[in-house]
Amino acid sequence: MKKQVMQALVVSAAMLTLAFFCQSCGGPDSTSTNNTGEEAATGHTAVWAAPDTNTWAQTEQAVQLRYGRDLVANTAAYLGPEGSIARTTNGLNCQNCHLDAGTRPFTNNYALVASTYPRFRARSGTEETVHKRIADCFQRSLNGQAPDSLSVEGKAIAAYVLWVGSGIQKGETPAGAGLEVIDFLDRAADPQAGAKVYVEKCQSCHQPNGQGLTNGKGGYAFPPLWGPNSYNHAAGLYRLSRFASYVKQGMPLGATHEKPLLTDEEAWDVAAYVNSQERPKYDLRADWPDISGKPVDHPFGPYSDSFPELQHKYGPFKPIKAARDQQKQPS
Numbered sequence: 001m002k003k004q005v006m007q008a009l010v011v012s013a014a015m016l017t018l019a020f021f022c023q024s025c026g027g028p029d030s031t032s033t034n035n036t037g038e039e040a041a042t043g044h045t046a047v048w049a050a051p052d053t054n055t056w057a058q059t060e061q062a063v064q065l066r067y068g069r070d071l072v073a074n075t076a077a078y079l080g081p082e083g084s085i086a087r088t089t090n091g092l093n094c095q096n097c098h099l100d101a102g103t104r105p106f107t108n109n110y111a112l113v114a115s116t117y118p119r120f121r122a123r124s125g126t127e128e129t130v131h132k133r134i135a136d137c138f139q140r141s142l143n144g145q146a147p148d149s150l151s152v153e154g155k156a157i158a159a160y161v162l163w164v165g166s167g168i169q170k171g172e173t174p175a176g177a178g179l180e181v182i183d184f185l186d187r188a189a190d191p192q193a194g195a196k197v198y199v200e201k202c203q204s205c206h207q208p209n210g211q212g213l214t215n216g217k218g219g220y221a222f223p224p225l226w227g228p229n230s231y232n233h234a235a236g237l238y239r240l241s242r243f244a245s246y247v248k249q250g251m252p253l254g255a256t257h258e259k260p261l262l263t264d265e266e267a268w269d270v271a272a273y274v275n276s277q278e279r280p281k282y283d284l285r286a287d288w289p290d291i292s293g294k295p296v297d298h299p300f301g302p303y304s305d306s307f308p309e310l311q312h313k314y315g316p317f318k319p320i321k322a323a324r325d326q327q328k329q330p331s
Contacts, residue, residue: 068160082218194273
């Protein structure tokens with residue numbers, strides 16, 4: 001009885017804490033504040049903040065924006081296994097990868113979407129629209145299908161995501177926009193060490209078997225991190241740098257960019273552990289038509305370098321990056 005009461009208290013507290021908690025796949029924007037050198041650092045000091053939702057009352061889009069935010073925050077209620085609109089996803093919410101409905105600084109937010117899309121993306125080898133990027137998230141992180149871009153839901157999600165970044169001008173990258181990517185380790189990430197981190201700091205919410213806790217409504221109070229209802233192996237979070245950076249900035253519950261609860265080493269190792277577990281597969285054959293554009297931690301070959309697939313998944317990544325940088329030097 002005591003155990004049941006404690007579990008109920010945990011779930012209740014989680015629901016309060018996670019009112020706007022929801023990887024991700026990578027989400028509608030994968031542009032990052034990055035200190036690894038692969039992408040440009042911001043050089044700004046003022047931290048980005050999302051626009052004020054109180055301004056919605058002054059716009060004709062108020063109803064659409066509220067609906068879009070609710071679809072991001074509570075995706076499963078509308079489109080999950082018991083969804084009220086359709087049943088096309090695995091039960092995760094968009095904000096499982098984009099905290100606070102994509103508005104929390106440093107944690108994979110939507111800040112740069114409006115100013116960077118449409119944009120060319122090397123993964124598809126094409127210029128992508130916002131709707132294409134959203135569809136990718138549904139297919140990879142939610143392991144399902146996105147609502148049609150012309151549907152009420154498709155338009156609402158896109159409108160909300162674009163609104164979040166509406167205050168940023170093209171070419172600007174304020175601090176806190178996107179995901180701040182942590183430094184590579186000097187060693188490979190260690191799944192065995194990560195298993196210990198998981199037990200100590202993750203399993204109380206995500207459970208010993210990694211399957212999370214359901215909310216009784218076709219979704220999750222705490223999302224599964226592996227298994228049939230988690231993100232598939234084409235999601236952005238399946239890259240270790242994305243997962244490690246995401247958990248360093250926002251996990252476990254209570255962590256912030258200013259006061260993280262994991263060290264860099266713990267973040268990399270727990271990322272290795274989680275991504276060493278079984279999860280749904282995805283057809284990757286159309287990805288990266290130019291293989292030289294693959295990130296150093298893309299875990300599937302072929303590659304334009306001679307490093308093995310295992311090193312591309314777990315590291316060490318610094319030698320790969322150094323070799324690529326050397327290739328770019330004029331001969």
